[in-house]
Amino acid sequence: MREFDPITLADALRADWRSQARPEQLAPDGEWFGWLILAGRGWGKTRTGAEWILQKKRSGCRMMGLVGSTTSDVRDVMIKGPAGILSIAPEWDRPEYEPSNRSLTWTNGATCLLYSAEEPNRLRGPQFEAVWCDELAAWADPVEAWEMLEYGMRSGNPQVCVTTTPRPLPIIKEMKVRTDFRVTTGSTYENRENLAESFFRNVVARSENTRLGRQEIFAEILEDTPGALWTLDMIERARVKERPKLSRIVVALDPAVTSGATSDLTGIVAVGLGADDGHAYVLADVSGKYSPLEWSVKAIALYWKLGADRLVAESNMGGDMIEASLRNVDANVSYKGIPARVGKIGRAEPVAAIYEQGRCHHVGLFPELEAEMCGYTPTTKKSPDRLDALVHGTAELMLGAPFSGFISYMRAEAAKLEAEPRGPQFGYRFGDAPKGSKVRLIAPPGVSTIMVLSGATVSPDPHGLVTLRESDAAALRVQGWREAPPVIEGEVLP
DSSP: OOOOOHHHHHHHHHTOGGGTSOGGGSOOSSOOSEEEEEEOTTSSHHHHHHHHHHHHHHTTOOEEEEEESSHHHIIIIIISSTTSHHHHSOGGGOOEEEGGGTEEEOTTSOEEEEEETTOGGGGSSOOOSEEEEEOGGGOSSHHHHHHHHHHHOOSSSOEEEEEEOOOOOHHHHHHHHOTTEEEEEEOGGGGGGGSOHHHIIIIIHHHTTSHHHHHHTTOOOOOOOTTOSOOHHHHHHTOBSSOOOEEEEEEEEEOOSOOSTTOOOBEEEEEEEETTTOOEEEEEEOOBOOOHHHHHHHHHHHHHHHTOSEEEEEOTTTHHHHHHHHHHHOTTSOEEEEOOOSOHHHHHHHHHHHHHTTOEEEBSOOHHHHHHHHTOOTTOOSOOHHHHHHHHHHHHHHTOSSOOOHHHHHHHHHHHHHHSOOBTTTBOOTTTSOTTOEEEEEOOTTOOOEEOTTSOEEOOOTTSEEEEEHHHHHHHHHTTOEEOOOOOTTOOOO
């Protein structure tokens, strides 16, 4: 009878993923092109993807690929992380990691090329038999990167494994209904025995009954909340990859009144003002549960990191305490207290209007902040800490502070338009248009049919143009509708 080295035998048993995995972590049977794993944090997505790549290599695949959100994510999570390929592969099947060549290479010649979704054009050329895509929902431009990847899936019987916490992106919704995809879903609780109890006490318990928890823990693809001031599409359409040249940056603070175990979070959000377009750009969200000293250090560190010109916070509740706490850490920061004259919903509405006009952009992804925004309605009882900080920062840059709510904002915008000289080709100033005159406006992207002040319903034509009365056009200009090109001589408005 053949004798086995106990160490080698133990290593081989550890490498047998089938004996350790939960059934849903094993690749589906049958023929398929894509395996989409939509699961909560800690479910075991990374381990499943890494084991799948090792299994594909052992089944004879010679050319494989890894695609992550960034180069560092590929290195630190997919390759070197606790559940990454180098960590779980047995010694006899461990590849050589060559960072300079962006590759993993096995002794039998099998190769796994490494890519960042930030550089989709690098996916041109190579052809793959198997590719693992991690956290696709967090990719900067998932559509472009995925399209480039699909062109390379042309060797042998190619397959791709996509592991991600879900977001309501069209590409994910499309994958869910594709007939050549198999879909696995799961929640954080399914892997509880392998996760720290403190994680469930401090993180899961706090968010499991929230909108964010439905996405991050239970892996639901969230849709818009009825009555919410923000929609997912509103945020997504205005998202950008990089920040432009900025003329101002503020760090906005919404500190919790207490610092106990049941205290609210402290909202800390940085917002910049575009130097060329005058739009707002959300740059960072470092909100969390902090003591006064901790939130002071966090806010001031972000202030100096981004080169901000001001720290702002609501001064109605503990304004003197906030300033004193900040200056105890750094007496040189520029601080401004903002007196709130209306309630939270009244302060949020003007900022939501700026988003609706496409004048506020998120630089990258802010899942926790965006979940708060899209779940905030006039009936929301829980304090929206991150959102409050966002509102303070955006209002400081875009509205001027103090501000008194949506009606005051609309009046101010109307006053700006009224002061602009206008003529019959571009619309008149309010009250100057001949009775019954008509003008043309260009609708913002995504607008289909709306009801105007007169009660009429109008729909943009295929070019986005709408012809309507001047009295109706005035209100639409405030909402971001632009003047159409001048009327061509002889052209008759319908």
